[in-house]
Amino acid sequence: MGNKMESKKLNLWYGQKWALKDITLDIPENKITALIGPSGCGKSTFIRCLNRMNDLIDKVRIEGEVLYDGHNIYSRDTDVVELRKRIGMVFQKPNPFPMSIYDNVAYGPRIHGVKSVDSLVERSLKDAALWEEVSDRMDAPAMGLSGGQQQRLCIARALAMRPDVILFDEPCSALDPISTSKIEGLMEQLKARYTQVIVTHNMQQAARVSDLTAYFLLGEMIEFGPTKEIFENPQQKSTEDYITGRFG
Amino acid sequence: MYRARYRRDLDELNATMVELMQSVSIAIEQSVRALQERDVELARAVIQGDQAVDDMNTRLENKCMELLALQQPMAKDLRMIVGILKIGIDLERASDLAVDVARVAVQSKAVLPPAMTEDLKRMADIAQQMLKDVMRSLSEGNADIAREATKWDYEMDRLYVKARDNLIKTAAENSDQANDLIPLMMANRHLERIGDHICNICEHIIYMIEGKREHLN
Numbered sequence: 001m002g003n004k005m006e007s008k009k010l011n012l013w014y015g016q017k018w019a020l021k022d023i024t025l026d027i028p029e030n031k032i033t034a035l036i037g038p039s040g041c042g043k044s045t046f047i048r049c050l051n052r053m054n055d056l057i058d059k060v061r062i063e064g065e066v067l068y069d070g071h072n073i074y075s076r077d078t079d080v081v082e083l084r085k086r087i088g089m090v091f092q093k094p095n096p097f098p099m100s101i102y103d104n105v106a107y108g109p110r111i112h113g114v115k116s117v118d119s120l121v122e123r124s125l126k127d128a129a130l131w132e133e134v135s136d137r138m139d140a141p142a143m144g145l146s147g148g149q150q151q152r153l154c155i156a157r158a159l160a161m162r163p164d165v166i167l168f169d170e171p172c173s174a175l176d177p178i179s180t181s182k183i184e185g186l187m188e189q190l191k192a193r194y195t196q197v198i199v200t201h202n203m204q205q206a207a208r209v210s211d212l213t214a215y216f217l218l219g220e221m222i223e224f225g226p227t228k229e230i231f232e233n234p235q236q237k238s239t240e241d242y243i244t245g246r247f248g
Numbered sequence: 249m250y251r252a253r254y255r256r257d258l259d260e261l262n263a264t265m266v267e268l269m270q271s272v273s274i275a276i277e278q279s280v281r282a283l284q285e286r287d288v289e290l291a292r293a294v295i296q297g298d299q300a301v302d303d304m305n306t307r308l309e310n311k312c313m314e315l316l317a318l319q320q321p322m323a324k325d326l327r328m329i330v331g332i333l334k335i336g337i338d339l340e341r342a343s344d345l346a347v348d349v350a351r352v353a354v355q356s357k358a359v360l361p362p363a364m365t366e367d368l369k370r371m372a373d374i375a376q377q378m379l380k381d382v383m384r385s386l387s388e389g390n391a392d393i394a395r396e397a398t399k400w401d402y403e404m405d406r407l408y409v410k411a412r413d414n415l416i417k418t419a420a421e422n423s424d425q426a427n428d429l430i431p432l433m434m435a436n437r438h439l440e441r442i443g444d445h446i447c448n449i450c451e452h453i454i455y456m457i458e459g460k461r462e463h464l465n
Contacts, residue, residue: 204320231322233459243322245251 003067004029004165004195005050010064012045012054019045021219022064027165032187032196034210034227036203038242041216043199047167050197051087052080068165085112088158092170094150096142096157101125101134104142104153108161120160128156129186148179155186166190168198172205184209203243207231215239254319258328261311265332266383268304272343273379275301276442279349280372283435284365286353294350301343305336312336324456331456338445338452342375345438345445352435358428361418364436367411371439374400374407378446382453391457394450398464404443411436 005027012020020042027033027050035043048054049066052073065072073083085108096104105124106117114120121138125131130152134145142153151171158166168187172180187196187209200206206213207227214224215236223230223239234240241247275294282291312329315321321329360368378397385393415433419426447465454462 203322207322232326234323240323244325245254247250 006067008065013061015059031211034206034213035199037216042219043216085161087165088163089167102138124156124160128152165195275346279346282353291350291353298347305340331452338448342445349435352431356431391454394453398450401443408440
């Protein structure tokens with residue numbers, strides 16, 4: 001199985017601040033790649049580079065390449081809207097639109113010109129493991145759902161765009177353990193069809209859900225490898241110090 | 249200091265394991281001395297002391313389970329806890345074998361041939377030296393010391409075969425003593441098995457320190 005995405009010598013500056021330093025990292029297809037590290041290490045900045053979300057921030061300068069199916073997403077001919085359709089994102093705080101459950105999922109496909117969205121909405125909600133809980137109240141406001149349901153709705157909303165890659169930026173940090181375990185189970189199910197990248201502060205979560213783990217510190221990627229090896233026998237002292245709680 | 253209580257718990261766990269090793273080392277030495285000197289009192293003390301070893305191992309297991317459940321240890325901490333759980337099992341078995349040697353001291357009436365006395369004493373010395381090396385390997389974080397210690401097991405095996413052949417010869421020459429010599433044969437075997445358990449411990453130590461699984465004996 002090849003790499004769905006690759007970053008090559010990726011550097012990013014927020015004004016004068018050098019936030020990502022020469023990050024070279026392969027993201028294999030149909031695997032879950034976790035990014036861990038202390039606050040300010042660059043892991044969220046990195047994940048936002050994968051679908052050019054950092055373009056929206058002032059004074060950001062990026063050097064290096066991010067390849068998606070071998071194509072540099074930072075090249076001039078990239079259609080950023082199309083890119084973000086292919087590389088969806090789920091954020092830390094569930095952010096449903098102030099509209100019905102149905103319309104939340106249908107919104108993206110509709111603005112991209114899809115006329116008949118009923119089956120797409122149903123499939124997306126089923127894939128997000130939410131269908132059984134909401135199928136009898138599709139017209140109810142999405143804001144009335146619990147936090148965990150809202151987050152799965154956001155995942156359904158991302159899936160409705162038929163992406164290739166899903167980026168999760170701290171998707172469970174606002175959720176209780178049961179909702180967290182539903183999201184983690186969902187990620188496992190989605191693995192067969194999607195490539196996933198997750199930023200998490202919860203190391204046990206990274207250990208539970210991911211196939212590969214990258215450890216970031218002060219804008220550098222210190223270590224990257226199979227999750228089992230990173231958590232059982234990391235090669236770098238800094239990684240070991242972080243995951244054993246000796247600093248962080 | 250991050251996770252100060254956790255660090256303290258890990259240090260205590262390590263200290264308890266070292267204490268357990270020292271207790272087992274003493275039991276091995278005393279069981280063979282009891283056999284050599286026909287010291288029934290000393291043999292009984294070894295037999296009674298086994299309960300304390302079992303209790304200490306149970307405490308060790310409980311602490312390991314608590315740390316696994318509450319602290320979610322990772323990397324070298326995880327390897328240490330898993331290693332200690334496995335070392336505890338081998339130490340507990342080694343202690344049981346020392347007790348079996350002590351039981352022979354209580355039961356057997358046969359007089360040990362002098363050469364065999366020396367060989368059994370030498371086996372107990374080697375077992376103690378191996379345990380000392382294990383503790384040094386752990387305290388210095390140097391897996392090579394544990395690797396080196398496993399080589400002593402070849403000498404243990406050689407002494408076992410020598411003592412066994414000696415006993416067979418003695419039994420053949422003194423058929424009236426055969427029944428009393430069989431427990432001595434068993435004691436010899438128990439000491440050889442203790443060497444195997446200490447080899448296992450060395451492998452656990454290497455895993456704890458370097459994360460490598462090696463089968464050395």
